[in-house]
Amino acid sequence: MKTHCHGIRPNAKRRRLGIAQAAAAFFAIAGALASQGLEIVITEGWDSPTRIAVVPFGGPPLRDRPGPVAPVKVADVVSFDLMRSGQFDALSSERMLSQPTTTEEVFFRDWRILDMDYLVIGRAWQEPGAGISILYQLFDVNAERELKSSRWTVQPAQIRDVAHRISDEVYEQVTGIRGAFSTKILYVLVENPGSRAAVYRLVLADTDGERERTVFTTNEPILSPSWAPDAQRVAYVTFETGRSTIVVHDIESGERRRVAAYRGINGAPVFSPDGRRLAMSLSRDGNAEIYIKDLASEELQRVTRAPSAIDTEPNWGEDGNSIIFTSDRGGQPQIYRKDLSTSWVDRLTFQGSYNARARLLPGGQHLVYVHRREGVYHIAWQDLERDTMRILTKTDLDESPSLAPNGTMMIYATRDRGRGILAVVSTDGIVKYELPSASGDVREPAWSPFIDALATGSL
Amino acid sequence: MNFVRDYGAPLVLALLLHAGVAAALLRGWDAEADEPQVVTPRIIQAQLLVMEKPVPKPRPRSVPTAPPKPKPAPAKPLPKPEPQAPKPPPKALPKPDPEVERRAREEAARQQRLQELMERSTKLALDEDVAEESVIEANTMTYADAISRAIVAAWSRPPSARNDMQARLQVDLTPSGDLIGVRVVDTSGNPAFDRSAETAVRKAARTLGTFPVPPEQSLFEAHFRHFTLLFKPEDLLR
Numbered sequence: 001m002k003t004h005c006h007g008i009r010p011n012a013k014r015r016r017l018g019i020a021q022a023a024a025a026f027f028a029i030a031g032a033l034a035s036q037g038l039e040i041v042i043t044e045g046w047d048s049p050t051r052i053a054v055v056p057f058g059g060p061p062l063r064d065r066p067g068p069v070a071p072v073k074v075a076d077v078v079s080f081d082l083m084r085s086g087q088f089d090a091l092s093s094e095r096m097l098s099q100p101t102t103t104e105e106v107f108f109r110d111w112r113i114l115d116m117d118y119l120v121i122g123r124a125w126q127e128p129g130a131g132i133s134i135l136y137q138l139f140d141v142n143a144e145r146e147l148k149s150s151r152w153t154v155q156p157a158q159i160r161d162v163a164h165r166i167s168d169e170v171y172e173q174v175t176g177i178r179g180a181f182s183t184k185i186l187y188v189l190v191e192n193p194g195s196r197a198a199v200y201r202l203v204l205a206d207t208d209g210e211r212e213r214t215v216f217t218t219n220e221p222i223l224s225p226s227w228a229p230d231a232q233r234v235a236y237v238t239f240e241t242g243r244s245t246i247v248v249h250d251i252e253s254g255e256r257r258r259v260a261a262y263r264g265i266n267g268a269p270v271f272s273p274d275g276r277r278l279a280m281s282l283s284r285d286g287n288a289e290i291y292i293k294d295l296a297s298e299e300l301q302r303v304t305r306a307p308s309a310i311d312t313e314p315n316w317g318e319d320g321n322s323i324i325f326t327s328d329r330g331g332q333p334q335i336y337r338k339d340l341s342t343s344w345v346d347r348l349t350f351q352g353s354y355n356a357r358a359r360l361l362p363g364g365q366h367l368v369y370v371h372r373r374e375g376v377y378h379i380a381w382q383d384l385e386r387d388t389m390r391i392l393t394k395t396d397l398d399e400s401p402s403l404a405p406n407g408t409m410m411i412y413a414t415r416d417r418g419r420g421i422l423a424v425v426s427t428d429g430i431v432k433y434e435l436p437s438a439s440g441d442v443r444e445p446a447w448s449p450f451i452d453a454l455a456t457g458s459l
Numbered sequence: 460m461n462f463v464r465d466y467g468a469p470l471v472l473a474l475l476l477h478a479g480v481a482a483a484l485l486r487g488w489d490a491e492a493d494e495p496q497v498v499t500p501r502i503i504q505a506q507l508l509v510m511e512k513p514v515p516k517p518r519p520r521s522v523p524t525a526p527p528k529p530k531p532a533p534a535k536p537l538p539k540p541e542p543q544a545p546k547p548p549p550k551a552l553p554k555p556d557p558e559v560e561r562r563a564r565e566e567a568a569r570q571q572r573l574q575e576l577m578e579r580s581t582k583l584a585l586d587e588d589v590a591e592e593s594v595i596e597a598n599t600m601t602y603a604d605a606i607s608r609a610i611v612a613a614w615s616r617p618p619s620a621r622n623d624m625q626a627r628l629q630v631d632l633t634p635s636g637d638l639i640g641v642r643v644v645d646t647s648g649n650p651a652f653d654r655s656a657e658t659a660v661r662k663a664a665r666t667l668g669t670f671p672v673p674p675e676q677s678l679f680e681a682h683f684r685h686f687t688l689l690f691k692p693e694d695l696l697r
Contacts, residue, residue, distance in 0.1 A: 038599065038686040039627075040607045043693040045614030045659070087618055112665070117658060140654065142661040176619030176651030390696075408618065428618070428696075 049089040050174055053116045054079045056093055057134070058101025058123040074134060074163045078120065080208060081167035081181040084424070085408065086431025088174075091116060103137065103146070111141045118147075120170060127153060134162045138170050147173050160211060180404040183207055184448040185411060186215070186234055187422060188222045190441040202236065204251065207404075207447070209422075209435040215251055225446045228271040234446070235259070235269035235278060246280055248295070259293060268313050272320045279303070279314040279323055290314045290325050290338075303338060304345075313357050318364035324348070326356040335369055349382070351389055361407040361427065368392070368401065368410060368427060379410065381427060392425060402447045403427070411435075411445040598673055599682050605671040606663070613666060614659035616692055617651040625691035626653045630660060632686075634679055636669030644687065656690040 054075045075093070082088035093099070097110040101123045111119050122136030135151040148169055152162045161182065168179030184204055191199040202216040202225060216222070220239035227234055228248075235248045246260040246269045260266045264283035271278055278293045288310045290303040304311040309329035316323060317337070324337045335349040335358040349355040354372035361368065364384075371380035371391065379392040379401060401412040407427060414423045416434065420441035425432045435442075627645035632638060641660045643653045664670060672683040 038603060038682040039689055040603050040610075040686065041689045041691065042607060042610055042614060042656075042659075043691055044611050045616050045655075045692060045694075046612055047615050050615065050617075140658070142658045142665075143654075174651060175617045176649050177617075 049087055050118065051089050051091070051114075051116050052082060052118040052120065052170070052174075053091040053096060053111060053114065054082070054120040055096060055099050055101065055122075057121075057136075058099075059125065074122065074124065074136075074159060074166070075120070077160060077163035077208070078167045078170065081164060082171065084208065084431070084433060085171065086426045086428075087171075087408075106139065108139075108141055108144045116141050118170070118174060120166070122166070124159075130155065132156055132159065134159065134166075136166050138173055160206065164206065177408060178406050178450070180406040180408070180447075180450065181207055182451055183405060184231070184451065185402075185422075185445055186225045186227065186448065187413075187445040188225065188443045189214075190420070190443065191439065193420075193441040202234075202249075216249060216256075223444060224268050225444055226270050227446055227448045229273060229275045229449050231449045231451045233271075233275075235271060237267055237269065246278070248278070259295070270314055270316060272316050273318060274320055277320075279316060281312040281314060281325075288312050290323060292323075292340075303340070315359055318360060318362075324358050324360060324367070326358065335367070348384065355380070357401065359401065359403050359410075361403065362405065363407070366407075368403065370401070379412075379425060392427065401425075402445050404447050405450045409447075411447050413443050413445055595678060598675075598678060602671050602673055602683065603686075609663035609667050609670075610659050610688065613662035614655065614690070616655050616695065617649075619649055620652050620655070620692055620695055622692055622695045624649060624652050625689060626656050628656055628660060628688045628690065630686055630688060632670055632672060632683055634672070634676070634684070636667075636672040636683075638664040638670065647690075652690075656688070659690075660688065 056073065056075045079090040083090050091114060095114065097114065098105070098107065100106045100121050102121070106119065106121065108119075117140075119139040119141050120136060121139075122134065124132055124134045127133055131153040132155070133151060133153045135149065137149040138147045139145065140147050150166070150169060152165070154162055164181040167181040171177070171179035171181065185207055186202065186204055189201045189203045191201070198219065200218050200220065200222045201214045202222055203212050204215050205212040215234070218238060218240045220242075223237040223244075225234050225236040232252060233248055233250050235246060237244050237246055239245070241261070243261065244266040245258055246266045248257045248259050248269075249255070259269070259278060260280060260282065262282050262284035265288055266280065266282055267288075268281040269278050270280070272292075276295055278295060280291055280293065281288050282291050283289070285302070287307065289305065290311050292301045292303055293299070294301075303314075303323055304325065304327070306327060306329045309327050311325055311327045311329070313326040314323050315325070321341060322337055322339045324335060326333050327336050328334075329336075330347070332353045333356045334347055335355050336345055336347050338345045348358070348367065349369065349371075352371055352373055354370075354377075356370050358367050358369035360366070367382045367384055369380055369382070371378045371389075373391070380389055381392050382389045401410045403410050409424050409426050411422055411424045413420055414434075415421065420443050422435040422442050422445050423432060424435065624647040625645070626643055626647040629640075629642055629644045630638070631640045638661065641657055643657065646653050647656075670683075672679050
């Protein structure tokens with residue numbers, strides 16, 4: 001984030017004698033243009049949010065189509081998505097000098113005056129049948145060229161899905177990282193918390209908090225929802241039978257399957273990367289230990305053996321061959337990793353007296369977890385190879401943070417004026433925002449994996 | 460005797476202290492030995508050299524890593540300024556001062572320089588080239604540095620950028636410094652990274668209006684009509 005030192009080096013090689021001179025001439029003749037002359041080396045930059053303008057989408061560009069359709073303001077959804085990432089600065093539509101909807105109407109100079117780097121335009125129109133077509137184009141303002149365009153034909157209810165897809169594509173083009181705006185979040189909403197009439201709902205929503213939909217309702221607590229890698233099934237802990245039970249729930253079909261209801265605590269279920277196994281924390285043998293259950297064979301495998309310690313909050317390594325977990329075997333909660341093939345256990349965190357709820361970032365090289373320092377909880381980020389650690393943000397979070405599948409954002413539960421709400425922080429610690437929620441207490445968020453296709457019935 | 464007795468201990472202490480400070484300084488020097496590669500003094504030197512053309516002395520030593528260009532030298536400067544070139548400044552300076560002493564010193568310096576040059580290349584004819592080239596090179600550096608700074612200020616890397624990435628871009632300018640074109644010649648493999656570099660060049664061009672380029676045609680042709688930029692971040696967190 002700073003500038004000012006940079007190296008410059010002339011590319012030409014030393015010239016001393018006639019031979020060298022001749023050689024240089026030879027190279028020039030040989031046409032090795034790049035290898036002669038000056039080369040300036042740039043080693044630093046000044047990183048700032050990318051400036052982008054998302055122009056309100058227009059009506060039909062085709063004369064034979066019926067009037068414009070805009071039940072959802074696609075441009076607003078895209079702008080809001082991009083802004084939330086913290087890596088974009090979106091121009092508000094009032095400040096635009098023009099509002100083009102087709103390539104011919106784009107004057108790059110207008111956008112350069114506004115200091116924009118990228119421009120998104122688009123249009124939507126009703127198809128003769130039932131569908132709505134939405135088309136967008138992304139332009140590089142500085143280079144004055146189109147980078148990407150896509151078109152979808154969907155049902156009106158899916159316009160938001162399309163908007164999030166557009167955000168994903170723009171984000172990937174500009175940042176080089178796959179966008180995760182089309183993903184979902186799952187959380188527990190508690191109505192009338194603390195009273196006898198408390199109702200617990202497992203809720204599914206877009207990552208911007210829109211389109212909430214209740215997946216499951218019960219009068220007893222719901223804990224630790226987590227997604228299967230297929231983004232179809234979720235696992236969670238319920239108390240509907242009076243004791244803790246781990247359930248795997250298929251979102252589309254509504255089918256529920258009880259996976260673990262052992263004596264004692266049944267908690268913290270997490271799907272393996274292949275979706276076939278479930279890691280969990282069970283106290284069936286006395287104290288909390290990590291177990292793995294094969295969902296097909298129902299075979300239960302015990303992973304940790306620490307008779308006097310609590311081992312919980314399991315999380316899978318990327319290859320499914322190791323488990324990261326929290327344990328107080330050293331006297332205080334710290335993060336450990338167990339290799340499932342060699343049974344080797346190593347401790348990953350050493351700073352501070354409280355480190356818990358670890359999650360691996362995609363790539364498996366970085367870890368985020370909750371870290372307590374001087375009585376304050378922070379989200380910490382650790383590079384496992386270089387063993388460096390950074391504090392991302394101070395937080396009041398009391399539940400497990402959940403990572404977006406592209407590793408750029410993390411959602412967690414926090415409290416605002418005595419009410420549980422959801423907040424999101426970028427894993428570089430720069431952006432933080434809170435998600436709106438209708439009413440009640442919101443807890444235990446879980447960010448879904450990537451969802452490959454548009455929601456059902458698309459295209 | 461009293462003196463020694465009274466001040467012996469303080470003297471020894473003082474000596475030790477000095478030795479200690481000297482040692483610490485030397486050590487500190489060593490510890491920071493990595494940094495100097497950053498070439499901070501370049502700009503100052505370059506500017507000085509631009510003003511008074513024939514001061515070749517500081518160059519050869521300070522930029523041993525940046526060898527002279529092949530092209531520019533043979534152009535104009537060759538014919539005359541050869542042995543005379545170094546003389547003018549000695550003359551200009553010494554006049555107001557005690558002449559003899561000055562001249563002796565200058566002469567010694569010159570001798571030393573000559574010897575250095577002799578050592579550098581066995582051919583006498585090349586001596587002037589080296590001096591001349593170092594001036595040109597300093598000149599080049601000044602402009603290159605200004606360009607580089609404008610691009611650094613305009614370069615915003617995408618979050619997928621990593622410290623081991625590098626992209627090489629070819630830049631084409633007009634003699635007035637207007638940007639004709641910029642294109643990626645060696646990709647980093649990350650399109651977003653490549654584009655950020657390209658955008659940085661275009662933005663720098665817009666911010667500056669025109670890129671600063673030397674007015675000397677030969678220098679411009681040799682280094683600035685076409686040049687390459689190597690983007691390789693070293694300051695990222697990952």
